[in-house]
Amino acid sequence: MTSSDLWDEDTAEGYDDISAERFAPRVLDPAVDFLARLAGSGPALEFAIGTGRVAIPLAARGIPVTGIELSQPMADRLRRKVPAERLPVVIGDMATTTVPGQFSLVYVVWNSIGNLRTQDEQVQCFRNAARHLSPGGRFVIELEVPAVRRFPPGQSAVPFEVTDRHVGFDTYDMVTQQATSHHYRRLDDGSVRYGYCNFRYIWPAECDLMARLAGLVLEQRVADWAGAPFTSDSESHVSVWRKPLDAAAQG
Incomplete structure (x- = not known):
């Protein structure tokens, strides 16, 4: 059993359309470039591969890619x-x-990775990555930094997009680290559709501890795929952990 929400047929059918901005070359190309440099000649494994937004162009670079995906419709x-x-x-x-x-x-x-909604499962995810890595291989995650600095006292929600087509905000429980992304989308016929997904947020330092438990060593942390420096004001991070060359086989 997994704590992750299971994305159904309707969600999968509309996923590429509602995520269109993430398919734009200015967003996608830096991610593929970054991952291709680390993969070398490969092979590469993507967790939560979805509809192949990243994996397909990475494979087009000649890198053998395999995926793991929870949702059959995706x-x-x-x-x-x-x-x-x-x-x-x-x-x-x-x-x-x-x-x-x-x-x-x-x-x-x-x-x-936040789709895994318990700390134990997230720790297992790092260990699963390490289990699949060859010595010297890398585990990479792209993850938002929790936006709790933007909360005034008593507030539990933070908007991340407000347009005439989409209003999205996250609600956080800062005791349990459970959170929910809420989406209100205006359709072409003028109606509004609501959707949500649940996640557990993780701090960068918590990620580093999970990596250490899996026998991985932090190699690099930047703010985005373009390599901007990670600072105290960064709202996201791309982190790279390396499996030591002398690491024993992961069980």
């Missing part, structure tokens, strides 16, 4: 774009599901 959308022999996907959760072989790169993007 994986079905990916399969419409690329055949299994070019980009295999295993259905399962990223905390415990394994695939054959070792990888030079394991990665999880766009806050997806």
Whole structure:
């Protein structure tokens, strides 16, 4: 069992459309460039591969990519774009599901590690990444820094987008680190559709401790895929942990 929300057929069907900005070259290309540099000749493994937004262009660079995805409907959308022999996907959760072989790169993007809503599962995710890495391989995550600095006393919600088409805000429980992203989208017919997803937020220092428990060492932390310096004002981070060359086999 996993604590993650399971994305259903309706959510999967509209995912690429509502995430269109994330497919834009100015957003996607720096991520693919960053991951390709770390992967070298590969192979690479993506946790929560979704519909293949990152994996497909990474594979187009000649890097063999495998994916793990919890939602069968999301994986079905990916399969419409690329055949299994070019980009295999295993259905399962990223905390415990394994695939054959070792990888030079394991990665999880766009806050997806937060879909695991318990600390134990998130720790297991780091260990699962380490289990799949060859010595010297890297585990990469892209993750928001929790926006709790923006809370005045008594407030529990922070907006992240307010436009005429979409209003999105996160609500946080700062005792349990549980949070929910709320989305109100205006459709072409003028109606409004509500959707939400639950997540557990993680601080960068907490990520580092999880990595240490998995036998990984922090190699790099930047604010974004373009490599901007990570500072106390950064709202996101891309972090890279390395499996030591002399690491014992992960069990």
